[in-house]
Amino acid sequence: MCVLKNDLPGLNYSFRNPQRLQLALTHRSHGPINNERLEFLGDAIVGMVVAEILFNLHPDLPEGALTRLRAGVVRGETLADIAIGLDLSSYVRIGNAEKKSGTSRRRSILADTLEAVFAAVYLDGGYQEAVKVITELTRETIANLPDPEELKDPKTRLQEWLQARGREVPEYKIVSETGADHAKEFVVKCRLVDDPVSFSASGSSRRKAQQAAAVLMLDRLLNI
The missing domain is CATH 1.10.1520.10 (Ribonuclease III domain)
Structure with a gap:
């Protein structure tokens, strides 16, 4: 120092x-x-x-x-x-x-x-x-x-994409939480109410894991 x-x-x-x-x-x-x-x-x-x-x-x-x-x-x-x-x-x-x-x-x-x-x-x-x-x-x-549109976080973009098409908002569920308090890792699953497909992603916080899962779901929706 x-x-x-x-x-x-x-x-x-x-x-x-x-x-x-x-x-x-x-x-x-x-x-x-x-x-x-x-x-x-x-x-x-x-x-x-x-x-x-x-x-x-x-x-x-x-x-x-x-x-x-x-x-x-x-x-x-x-x-x-x-x-x-x-x-x-x-x-x-x-x-x-x-x-x-x-x-x-x-x-x-x-x-x-x-x-x-x-x-x-x-x-x-x-x-x-x-x-x-x-x-x-x-x-x-x-x-x-x-x-400014590019700065919307993935969860917001996913929700707006679904709502613009009259679909339900996604659900996020914590699958696992591991690690010490200073080095946590969360795994979160993102699923749609009207679609059997789901995606899981990890992150150092619940929010980061949710955002990562939303990216995967949004990518799938935009490319089908």
Whole structure:
């Protein structure tokens, strides 16, 4: 782990109070004084800033389309990519046991830590400083966002496809749940009420397994 003083390389912001940055980089495994509260605040701040950017950038898009675009920017996978670009894993403070397991490189932790850093910037320098930092770090992502329709998740696309044809929505059933708490794997089956065919898929969460199963079902429906 690298030790920082008052700034994070690539962030383009110098902290007046370096302790805010240190707290933002402290995972809960490090101890009771950690970044969870900052993460909560940062999640709201990045959502607000990105919403404002998209609102001004796309004056003709309806609410639903703007919501999908925002989700594409603030979702964990996107934030993790930004965090990797900042080499955030080199600065995250974690407990000794977690160091051995490579916890600091887990994408979910990197995304959460980045949200905490955004909150630290907000508390240290105010809303406009947070806007500057978030705008710069999300600029490329926002510039390359696909059409809002393409950002609909597989479950939503499958449901809309079925409903447009007067058919029942699909059913999802958990087939199995295995692994330790920190490394769960779920297998979910997706089936249609009016069709004997079903598809099963796995994922690290129920939602991810459902989405993967929906992809298989939708692919089948679109290619028969």
